[in-house]
Amino acid sequence: MTVDDHAIDSLRTWFDLAYEELKKEWKSGQYEKLSDCPSFKAAAAYNEAINVLHKGSNFPEVAEEQLKKALDEELEIENFWKESEQQKGLS
The missing domain is CATH 1.20.5 (Single alpha-helices involved in coiled-coils or other helix-helix interfaces)
Structure with missing residues (x-):
């Protein structure tokens, strides 16, 4: 396991939590767009961070x-x- 794997695993935990919250918010039907959900920014940021570690810097x-x-x-x-x-x- 590389250093990146440890970082990805750690971020994945936080992403999973934010994603589950996002899913609840979206399923509630209270928001017109996914990006209107309160947890969208956190979930998107964790997802992007994981992608950067997988692919390397853009x-x-x-x-x-x-x-x-x-x-x-x-x-x-x-x-x-x-x-x-x-x-x-x-x-």
Whole structure:
């Protein structure tokens, strides 16, 4: 089982709960459109998140840019502290 499988399994639990609630709301006949049901957004968001994990990101360039920026910032901070510790040792 990969990390994605664990994430998908966790999201699936929450999706199932939201889906069952959505099904109850829809069956009640109180809503004209499925998207009018209060639990629609949650069910749709969980479904989309699961799909992204199955298929991969729809925007790989954006994801790469965001991850690279985060890594660069973190490595810069790590290097700063590493250099600070080295300079303390030389003093």
